[in-house]
Amino acid sequence: MFEKFLRSINLRPFKRLISAVSEGNFLGVDIGTASIKAVELEASTTSGLPRLKNYGILESYSHLDRLNTAIQTSSLKMLENETAELLKTLLNKMKPQAKATVASIPSFSAFTSLLDVPFLPPQELAQAMRYQAQVFVPLPLNEVAIDWVPVGEYTDEKGVRKQQVFLISVPNEVVNKYQTVFRAAGLSLKALEIEGLSLARVLTFGDPTTTLLVDIGARSTAIGVAEKGLLKYSAQTDFSGSSLTQAVANGLSVSVRRAEDLKKQKGLLGQGGEYGLSTLMLPFLDVILSEVKRVRDIYEKNYNSKVERVILAGGGANLLGIEKYASLQLGLPVIKADPWKKIEFPPEAAPLLAEVGAPLTVAIGLGLRQFIS
């Protein structure tokens, strides 16, 4: 299984593969809890930036109906079928030309760690990574697929050149599930990567600012530290957009769907007298932000580097007033993700694209993978 993953999904062989097909279009597909998002990009000869061909978002409300139930208990099989059907529906609407697809795996499905290792020939590095995976991954090695990406290099205090390698391992069960879903939808899955890598690529490529990336999704919040397009650290918390919705539903004794609408309409800006929405949501947002602070502290302590800013992505980044509040709490500049900066698109589409930028960040980063390496 280890070899299979390396052959079909490892980043390095993939880079060679894509250079052969980079003329064509590519699909980035982000299967989230609340929606499936897809972005189709094509090479452009005019600006040098890839061009947006098409995008699609299929929202599903089933996660809201499940909010009140305990942990998802349906078998993986059930979810696979459901997901494949949703993906097919989205593709029917989008009608992309591309079959070649890069998809993301949520951070909560992967184990990651940043390792400092000497420079080694590829074979020896592979051995070292397998060994490290045994130490870091709480599953037997034959049940996980592992991959690694060199993300930095430095000279240590003894003058020895070292490299930092980001080690990722994903249970085979998860990889197989994704392969099944994409095959069923008629797409050719060229690569899987954890969502933090896509976020880092699209939000920090070519930019040396050390950045905390916070993707607030429906089910979880992914937190990473990145610079120059490379992910240096990755963590996640289950406190997320749904936690805010649930707080509103409980606090106002309204249905989860009604709470979701209110949250989207008023955000943190609603006046206290009317619904007191922000009073209900802030304790949960504070939990997310305290996790962000924890990641920042760990990163700064261990990697001797200062975080300079925060970029918010995911649907939760559209919460009205979140940037100002987060900036006050974190004492750092906080901005909303603008993943369109790296993409060519028709100017008249700009107002439409602004709203969907933050939720589409991961899908755009996935699509960009063939153009930025």
Ligand SMILES: Nc1ncnc2c1ncn2[C@@H]1O[C@H](COP(=O)(O)OP(=O)(O)OP(=O)(O)O)[C@@H](O)[C@H]1O
């Ligand atoms: N305007 C808005 N204001 C506040 N929250 C919003 C807004 N728009 C979307 N959200 C929230 O964003 C979340 C969905 O974000 P996103 O589409 O990034 O999730 P996902 O990728 O499907 O989930 P996950 O990554 O956790 O699997 C939901 O909780 C939704 O309520």
Ligand SMILES: [Mg+2]
């Ligand atoms: Mg998501």
